[in-house]
Amino acid sequence: MAEFIGSIDQGTTSSRFLIFNKAGEPVASHQEEFSQIYPQPGWHEHDPEEIVSSVHNCIEGAIETFKKDGNSIDSIKAIGITNQRETTVVWDIESGEALYNAIVWTDTRSQAIVKELKSRKGADELMQKCGLPLSTYPSVTKLLWLLKNEPKVKEAYKKGTLAFGTIDAWLVYKLNGHEKRVFVSDPTNASRTMFMDIHTLKYNPELIAFFGDDEFDLSNIHMPEIVKSSCEKAYGTIASGVLSGFKLAGCLGDQSAALVGQKGFDAGSAKNTYGTGSFILYNTGSKPVISTHGLLTTVAYDFDGTPSYALEGSIAVAGSGVKFLMNNLGFSFDSSKITELAGTVENNGGLVFVTAFSGLFAPYWITDTQGTIFGITQHTQRGHIARATLEAVCYQTKAVLDAMEKDSGHPLQELKVDGGMSNSELCMQIQADILAENKIPIVRPKMRETTALGAAIAAGFAAGVWKNFDELKEINTSGQTVFEAKMDPKDSTKMVKRWERAVNMCRGWLADDE
Missing domain, CATH: 3.30.420.40 (ATPase, nucleotide binding domain)
Incomplete structure (x- = not known):
């Protein structure tokens, strides 16, 4: 039987589900746009539940096409996820209820918080630990705004039930069913929060303490466990719908997924994704390079416990x-x-x-x-x-x-x-x-669904569809334009x-x- 891999591509303006064959070709897909909420100038929000429902709808739509073409869903070996990064969701860890709209990566409401953080002792040392500069971009400043301004978030914090995560963590949590509490994030997403040590791929108590204050001890917030980007067991299974019981086996933030989809596995390779924003990733190999010229240091991927790193240039508007x-x-x-x-x-x-x-x-x-x-x-x-x-x-x-x-x-x-x-x-x-x-x-490759392909590759490695990078060398090379x-x-x-x-x-x- 032919082998296929599913890919959830949760972006800034739409969600999609694509199904790839072993040659890296998309054979079915479905896309659904969702609401963009702009309550005030500089504010940008999404409805977290609408994001989840859009993903379910996309899965149903793509599977319908897949089956019409004579394929069996049993041939889908695993499902990967790729997602918009930095976008921040807070929810109640017990009920699974979102406590506020997701604050999108483009949102700039936390400018005053950033200004205050920059004045704190140790602010100039953060980049050496987490790879990111202080700005409105990372997830942490969005979380701090929510803690300071939203009563429901404060209440959950006091009760000890406040969960914080990026879109990948929220999706995995909801797709598994909140009662299972599958609460994980991969290093490419966790590295965008400013809580993760870029060198160890673990939460750094010093970073968490830096962002707290007398009112909020951030170590009391529930944060997702950081697991490998490709893992057969950590991400659980889909709890409902046409793919109920199917494994989630890989996860990559969208820009890392695009680098993987472009097969940027060697140090020195680079890609630019011209999406809602534009994001350039440059593979620096097995050691992080801390930029002195205004770039971010991020995790490119972690498939086998030996991470690859990248320098990243993020352009907000494309x-x-x-x-x-x-x-x-x-x-x-x-x-x-x-x-x-x-x-x-x-x-x-x-x-x-x-x-x-x-x-x-x-x-x-x-x-x-x-x-x-x-x-x-x-x-x-x-x-x-x-x-x-x-x-x-x-x-x-x-x-x-x-x-x-x-x-x-x-x-x-x-x-x-x-x-x-x-x-x-x-x-x-x-x-x-x-x-x-x-x-x-x-x-420019002929097939440009490289972000979704990257997530499929992450899941495919975990499921044994591909065994090593050499098997991927010829994928999506014919018909490219220079x-x-x-x-x-x-x-x-x-x-x-x-x-x-x-x-x-x-x-x-x-x-x-x-």
Whole structure:
């Protein structure tokens, strides 16, 4: 019988379930969008129960297609999970009830908390322990906001029933049925909380103590056990629905999953996922490299107890910038039309769009700014704005890659890409042109469901579908596209300098408000 692996891909705007064959090809899938909640400027929330129900619906839909094609569900050997990271859920460990909406990774409501944490003794030593800088991005600041501001969360804390986790932990807990209390997280997700020691892959009491205060001892909160990213038993089984009794056997945060799906198993390999945000991971091997140039240190994956690490550059706004043009400015109802619009002009017309809707992430880490457009004249057309929106992602990608080269000491040979925006030929050519000085080719695989494939690989290793990395070398290699720079490096350098000038002019926009 043919062997298949299921993959739950729980993203920022939608959930999906895909089924892959042993050759790494998707044979069935189903997708469902869920509500995006924006209660106040800078706030972004999800309904945790809606996320769970969307996953169940996606499983049902994909299995229906799978069976119609003549396949037996018994041929599905295991299921992997990949998920949006940092997004924070709090619930009652006994009842399984979510105590507040999930606070999404893009949310910036914890700015005042971050400012206070930065003033604490030992703040400058955190990165050496957990790999992350203090910002609104990691889960810990979202948890602190909930403790300080939500009565139901405070009450659960006092009762000793407060559970905290990222989306992976919440999903595993709910899919198993809350009464089973399968409460685990893998290192790629746990490394995004600021509670895990990046060197030991265990919770660090010193880190937990740093974030507490006289009112809240964070060691009294229930946190998920950290287990390997690929494990036959730790993640339990699905309790209900068409796949009831089927094993959950692997878990990776979405960006680590994309690196695995792009087969970035060797030190020096890198990928960029152009999704809601854009995330570049550079495999640094078996030892963490603590960045001195504004990058994060994270766990790439841990399949066998010997983790691989990565440097990461996180860009807050990528595909969400395109959605902004569609939903807020009415440019189009189809994201592909934004690319077409950008292609109606030869260049940006002198326009620079710093898409700092949630501040700027790596390598800048500027929190006191907002989205700003420079260079508007009577010549400016909608096409220029569309093109400048695509370019903003590409400029930030170059800044991250430059920082990675400085931290690692090695220039990148190629950049593997995936995610929604990578479908745009124009966007990928712009990226290659902006990297003209670096001479880094852009390599795009034909099958770009690499995030979901990464989760399937994690589960597949646990289930014995694949035994080692060598078996995966030929997966998803045929039909790839390579983009190389067509622009003169001097012209590219001028564009980059104008971008950097715009970034510097944005600094301090919110300083007076604070």
